[in-house]
Amino acid sequence: MKRRLYNKLFAVITVLSISITIINMSTGAVLPENKDSSGSYKTAEYGGNVQEKSEAPNVPLSVRAQKTSALLTTQSDGYELPFVPIETNHYWDEGTVTTPPTCTQAGVKTYTCKYNSSHTYTEVIPADGHKPAETVYENGVAATCSAEGSYDEVVYCSVCKQEISREKKTIPVDEYTHNWGDRVHTKDPTCCETGYTGDSYCTDCHKTIKDGTDIPATGKHIDVDGKWEAIETEHWHTCYYGTKFDISSHTGGEATCTEKAKCSVCEAEYGEYAEHHLTHHDYVEPDYENDGNIEYWTCDECGKYFTDLEANNEISADEVIIAKIGFTEYQFFDGEVIVEAPDGAIPKGSRFNVQKIIPPPTDVVKEVKDQLSALFSVLSYYEVTLSETGGALITQLNHEITIKIKMPKQYAGNKYVQVLQKKESGKLITMTSWWESEYLCYKTDWLEIYN
Helix, strand or coil, X not given: CCCCCCCCCCCCCCXXXXXXXXXXXXXXXXXXXXXXXXXXXXXXXXXXXXXXXXXXXXXXXXXXXXXCEEEEEEEECCEEECCCCEECCCCECCCEEEECCCXXXXXXXXXXXXXXXXXXXEXXXXXXXXXXXXXXXXXXXXXXXXXXXXXXEEEEECCCCCEEEEEXXXXXXXXXXXXXXXXXXXXXXXXXXXXXXXXXXXXCCCCEEECCCEECCCCCCCECCCCCEECCCEEEEEECCXXXXXXXXXXXXXXXXXXXXXXXXXXXXXCXXXXXXXXXXXXXXXXXXXXXXXXXXXXXXXXXXXXXXXXXXXXXXXXXXXXCCCEEEEEECCCCEEEEEECCCCCCCCEEEEEEECXXXXXXXXXXXXXXXXXXXXXXXXXXXXXXXXXXXXXXXXXXXXXXXXXXXHHCCCCCCCEXXXXXXXXXXXXXXXXXXXXXXXXXXXXXXXX
């Protein structure tokens, strides 16, 4: 019994033990079995359903047909079934790189069926390999006059930057490439001596590379101690080599009568003293109470004393003083008459004799009225004499003496009470007098008095 079933999409066969042969209907050729060398069957495709089979007893199957109309025939236990034509048709895309290759690792490209995306297969993409970049140079050591130099030629991958190759290169010794060290034998110039730039020295080969040159003396002197030296008219500095420089005359400053001008540069004194600014002082005669002084001059600036206007003769302050006069006091009539005689005025051995005549003699009263005024009256009359040891009277004295006469209280201070003294010629002289409390006082260097 034969039955034929046709289906463009798929055929389903349910048997216990079958033998399957796929033939090309257009040519009648039998498709090769999909069996590997071990006899195991590979992937079988049924109407788009993919199954992986390691064993399929007596079911040889060919796959991956390219749009082929196939007739499926089976035999089992003497039954022959009709073949069902099916289309085993895959349309693969252009493929997608699912794992990009690197310089050292292979990649993967995956193809997918356009009818059924669950159907795929993959291909290996070979590794790209390194792409060398330009050569670079590393670890360079320059050659010197005494040692070789070196460097590394290195090539890196321009993509992954991994080192591809490294080669060490040698640079020959360069006798002209020196390592210049500090100059030696240098010397700075001074004001009077030349200097030296120093020799250039290689620290590798220890040779002199280049000789130095002389440096001219600066001519700029440096003072040995930083101080000025000076004489009366000028000053200067002295350098280490004994040369004088900065020589100039003194200047500035102002002289006084005690100090010369001081130079504003070196501070040395120079020139002459200034003149004194003098003030004149008159002679003052001493008395019993006050010192006197000689005629003298003093300087307003320095305070010095001089006996002359030209300030040539300087004296001390003590030398201008004339000490006040020492005196001896003589009292008569219990102090009614007091005589003060300066030292030296009364000759040694002489003595005073004082007499008071009451009432005043009539001839004395007449002389007063006749010579002065009839209105005058004589209040008292004293005779004061001084005699030597032998009795001779002394009428003229070497110094004035002071005679003080005590008057009644009602007359004290009265300006009309005067002292009269009679000259040898008989003329009455009104003496210059003054009051000291109740005493009417006057000075005289001759005797014979009328009161």
